[in-house]
Amino acid sequence: xxxxxxxxxxxxxxxxxxxxxxLDTMLGQARSMRVxxxxxxxxxxAEAHAFFLLLDGHVRVVKTTPDGQQVIVxxxxxxxxxxxxxxxxxTTYPATAVAAVDCVILSWPxxxxxxxxxxxxxxxxxxYKAVGARLQDAHARVIEMSTEQVDRxxxxxxxxxxxxxxxxxxxGLLIDFPLSRQDIADMTGTTLHTVSRLMTAWEERGLVxxxxxxxxxxxxxxxxxLAEGQADK
Amino acid sequence: xxxxxxxxxxxxxxxxxxxxxxLDTMLGQARSMRVxxxxxxxxxxAEAHAFFLLLDGHVRVVKTTPDGQQVIVxxxxxxxxxxxxxxxxxTTYPATAVAAVDCVILSWPxxxxxxxxxxxxxxxxxxYKAVGARLQDAHARVIEMSTEQVDRxxxxxxxxxxxxxxxxxxxGLLIDFPLSRQDIADMTGTTLHTVSRLMTAWEERGLVxxxxxxxxxxxxxxxxxLAEGQADK
DNA sequence: GATAAACGTTGCGAGAACGCAAACAAAGCC
DNA sequence: GGCTTTGTTTGCGTTCTCGCAACGTTTATC
Numbered sequence: 001x002x003x004x005x006x007x008x009x010x011x012x013x014x015x016x017x018x019x020x021x022x023l024d025t026m027l028g029q030a031r032s033m034r035v036x037x038x039x040x041x042x043x044x045x046a047e048a049h050a051f052f053l054l055l056d057g058h059v060r061v062v063k064t065t066p067d068g069q070q071v072i073v074x075x076x077x078x079x080x081x082x083x084x085x086x087x088x089x090x091t092t093y094p095a096t097a098v099a100a101v102d103c104v105i106l107s108w109p110x111x112x113x114x115x116x117x118x119x120x121x122x123x124x125x126x127x128y129k130a131v132g133a134r135l136q137d138a139h140a141r142v143i144e145m146s147t148e149q150v151d152r153x154x155x156x157x158x159x160x161x162x163x164x165x166x167x168x169x170x171x172g173l174l175i176d177f178p179l180s181r182q183d184i185a186d187m188t189g190t191t192l193h194t195v196s197r198l199m200t201a202w203e204e205r206g207l208v209x210x211x212x213x214x215x216x217x218x219x220x221x222x223x224x225x226l227a228e229g230q231a232d233k
Numbered sequence: 234x235x236x237x238x239x240x241x242x243x244x245x246x247x248x249x250x251x252x253x254x255x256l257d258t259m260l261g262q263a264r265s266m267r268v269x270x271x272x273x274x275x276x277x278x279a280e281a282h283a284f285f286l287l288l289d290g291h292v293r294v295v296k297t298t299p300d301g302q303q304v305i306v307x308x309x310x311x312x313x314x315x316x317x318x319x320x321x322x323x324t325t326y327p328a329t330a331v332a333a334v335d336c337v338i339l340s341w342p343x344x345x346x347x348x349x350x351x352x353x354x355x356x357x358x359x360x361y362k363a364v365g366a367r368l369q370d371a372h373a374r375v376i377e378m379s380t381e382q383v384d385r386x387x388x389x390x391x392x393x394x395x396x397x398x399x400x401x402x403x404x405g406l407l408i409d410f411p412l413s414r415q416d417i418a419d420m421t422g423t424t425l426h427t428v429s430r431l432m433t434a435w436e437e438r439g440l441v442x443x444x445x446x447x448x449x450x451x452x453x454x455x456x457x458x459l460a461e462g463q464a465d466k
Numbered sequence: 467g468a469t470a471a472a473c474g475t476t477g478c479g480a481g482a483a484c485g486c487a488a489a490c491a492a493a494g495c496c
Numbered sequence: 497g498g499c500t501t502t503g504t505t506t507g508c509g510t511t512c513t514c515g516c517a518a519c520g521t522t523t524a525t526c
Contacts, residue, residue, distance in 0.1 A: 132321030
């Protein structure tokens with residue numbers, strides 16, 4: 001088993017305020033693994049036997065309704081924890097996590113969660129802070145779904161992804177993983193048809209550039225105006 | 234200053250697992266107060282100088298968008314904490330809390346939050362568990378807003394309120410505080426007009442009975458069927 | 467008890483978004 | 497290289513829900 005170096009994680013948000021020895025303790029009990037694109041890391045409703053840290057790649061977290069509709073709860077970027085059901089007082093995962101690209105992750109048995117939280121107060125505090133941030137995010141989304149119409153919701157979703165994973169290219173800011181029309185629809189509570197229509201309209205106006213599972217935001221500023229509603233339609 | 238008896242709070246969820254002495258310590262630093270109906274307990278964006286416990290009454294938590302639209306995030310029942318911005322890593326309140334009826338609350342200075350969480354591990358754990366529950370609730374709402382149409386959302390909202398505060402009457406289960414059509418609309422992301430139409434339709438079918446700021450669910454079971462979509466329209 | 471304010475109901479027209487269907491384009495596979 | 501699979505575009509009719517407006521009803525105020 002190859003040794004995991006603490007510089008891998010020392011700078012990541014969940015581990016701020018921890019000293020070197022503690023990091024090593026945590027790493028000593030971690031298992032690293034590769035996850036192939038489109039493979040699930042854990043499944044909704046399954047027993048939460050482990051929690052994870054995304055080291056590299058992008059993961060989408062999906063909830064499926066009883067009648068089969070999908071909603072993308074969020075995308076996870078490197079350095080974030082996932083599957084922390086225990087921190088939410090659950091024993092099963094509330095959603096399914098799927099690798100959007102090939103990923104590298106660390107995993108720990110769920111059993112260790114409470115140990116870590118108790119032994120390393122910073123780690124616990126960081127995690128709870130992250131949960132708090134997610135709660136606010138979820139609320140923001142409820143507001144958005146309640147008060148804004150589709151085009152603005154889609155614009156907001158794209159801007160958030162760009163902010164999270166935007167990669168500078170000649171054309172603008174490219175969202176750094178495969179993202180289909182259906183994915184965008186699942187994020188914003190609409191249909192792939194409507195997203196497709198919006199994208200072509202925006203492409204004509206020069207706001208974005210997009211192809212098969214690929215989106216580049218050309219004029220983030222104008223897209224923001226549209227999202228915020230100063231829109232000139 | 235009148236003494237607060239520990240039996241006031243000993244059985245409430247946030248204080249489970251705490252011993253008598255700790256409860257007294259907390260109560261010793263609490264301030265109790267009455268809040269008149271339709272008065273706000275704290276305001277969105279204001280400095281979070283205190284956190285609260287609702288002892289009696291009902292409180293609605295409201296978010297207002299920049300352009301003035303309101304969304305009711307949730308209703309709080311006796312025994313629940315509110316204004317725990319600090320537990321979410323915030324220094325300002327993320328929403329406004331308004332007494333739906335005359336209320337009795339306890340308050341503590343925010344400064345004490347971290348002290349309590351550290352000194353009384355059960356209290357901290359209980360609170361974080363509550364935050365986790367709220368996160369799941371918020372996610373459930375995002376799913377609902379994304380995938381369900383208005384009538385089901387309204388049905389769900391009513392059922393949730395009934396479950397939370399339902400009071401048995403001759404007609405059925407009465408929601409135990411003034412609840413206007415506009416309030417229901419603000420909870421479900423629709424308009425008071427649409428809610429009004431739904432309510433009259435449901436009243437004709439004998440599912441509910443409602444008057445001015447008053448809603449009684451007559452046949453919860455049938456309303457649930459409608460909410461879940463086995464609906465016979 | 468008259469008047470005002472708040473809340474609720476209902477009709478009608480409009481528009482956003484959906485759903486279906488068909489055609490097209492790109493990527494993967496043998 | 498042809499074939500299949502997967503993702504995207506686009507047209508068209510439909511439907512839900514909104515927005516406006518007018519009116520009715522209950523509660524509060526002086």
